[in-house]
Amino acid sequence: MVQKVLEIDKLKVGINDDGNKIAIVNGISFSLQKGETLGIVGESGCGKSMTSLSLMGLLPPGVEWLDGDIKTESLHFKDFKKKDWRKIRGKRIAMIFQEPMSSLNPVYTIGKQIMEMILSHENISKKQARERALEMLKLVGIPRPEQVLDEYPYQLSGGMRQRVMIAIALSCNPEILIADEPTTALDVTIQAQILELMKKLQEQLNMSIVLITHDLGVVAEMCDRVIVMYAGEIVEEAQVVELFDRPRHPYTKGLLSSLPDVNEEKEYLSSIPGVVPAPGKMPAGCRFAARCSFAHERCKNTPPLFEVNGSKVKCWLYENGDSEAVL
């Protein structure tokens, strides 16, 4: 039986410019199940990072929670005070960031930074926390962990730093790990190491992962279910195999076919004309219509998320299921 660990309900996040609200994330809903890896993909500015930051209550200054809620079985994140967020962060939901370079504090040792997390959530002695930190470093496969415990971030390579970030994130056994572009700053051979590690740890600890990425290769590699975002909205939600076999939304199709494939020889790549509209200058109706080759009169009205064979698609083409669509 699938168990929901997190439910996002019409979440709306944006800038409040003197009462003039500009939504960056425009009312998205999805849920996360126990033990699954949910991918959120989209291009820069589609709101995927803002979505992940709101799950942690870490929205940057100037960006506000406008509407909607994030729920677990017993909690409503909307009513959270600072104190409540602190209890959740790291303990139930932990996050790793894109830049392992700038997300570690350069003036504290690795050991101290892992211990800080453990000590703020658990009532144990420093000595025990240090032992736990050492265990974590071993778990994430850091060579010579005893020494690394007393080393500083600058002494480690990018891949090792990302391992340390994972160690910190997992040190309190969170149920949910949010990984925001965890391998984007890393080289492919190191990326392969980190993805392998994340898969192994997920099995071991049975946690749910929300993986935010722009890289469809990483999605194919890691995810069970995928959400495609465009201009602050979810345009498609599907099981990963379904998404790659039968992408439905014209944007998803365009995205997949604009990727060069090493197994296929093509002279030209197909591309999506135009650019993503800026927040605040969103067109009425379907936000992708201006770049869409299937655009139609009815696209002037915003389409709902249609359910089609277990997937969800925000496109009028699927009003009557797959029948009308050119697959």
Place this chain on the structure above:
Amino acid sequence: MTQNPILQVQDLKKYFPIKGGVFGKKTLKQVKAVDGVSFDVFEGETFGIVGESGCGKSTTGRTILRLLEPTEGKILFQGRDIAELSKNDMRKLRKDIQIIFQDPFASLNPRMKIQETIEEPLINFGVTDRNEREKRVLEVAEQVGLTKAQLSRFPHEFSGGQRQRIGIARALISKPKLIIADEPVSALDVSIQSQVLNLMRDLQKEFGLTYIFISHDLSVVKHFCDRIGVMYLGKMVEVADKNSLYDTPLHPYAEALLSALPSSHPLQKKQRIILQGDVPSPSNPPSGCTFHPRCFKCLDVCKTEQPSLQPVHEDHLVSCHLYQGAKEQIATGESR
């Protein structure tokens, strides 16, 4: 394709000194960013250089243009050694060799209008007639898909993809023969990336350009290049036609690198070679073959002796002890 090398790089080296001592004048060590790289680039082709960060691929590109002075080695452009040229002659030669940079945000002057940015090379190369310059700018702008109205705007008004078009226009205006493209699409989203790659291919066809395409993205390189060189720690470890490289990578590093590529479909399971450890520091490279501490096929000889880049088949060169002497064996009909 005519087999005329437009550019021959021979044993190119670029060392950066690490200064130290009381007055910071003593050279303590050298970072061997590029350490004896040789390759030929043929007219009209796209030669790709791939490798991970710190392998020296960008330094190679910049040294060819002499934006960085080479420490040693020859760079023959149409038979002429450009490492020997005086600064003045080099400047004139840059008319023929241009570069496109990675970061479309940092490589444009924010205070210059697009018109001025694109026009500047012409002024440099002594085109004094203002009308002619203007005509050229318009022509190039149209070729890369910029409108006339956009020319009087400033860089901040453009998106990443459009800025990269401006960078391409600037490189194109002096009618170069060779363009070095240093990670031209890495900063762009996939849908925009394909627009720029298509544009670069169109321009290559139209003007018979030769590209050196530097990238860390293996699928982009496969799509865009004809021949590819794989670099590791300042050395070229394998040079081959793209199909033979991707079908049968010979060097263990190239093999691991290609296997690390994420699959393009969730059901496609790959036999992955996970390399242990990280790339060593180029200031203190390992002895022998620089890849040996991470190599899963390491022999005893690899720890002490440096292999050299040798042909294994025609047009497939590899620098690895596993294949040293392979040529003789091929000649005598033995297989490995």
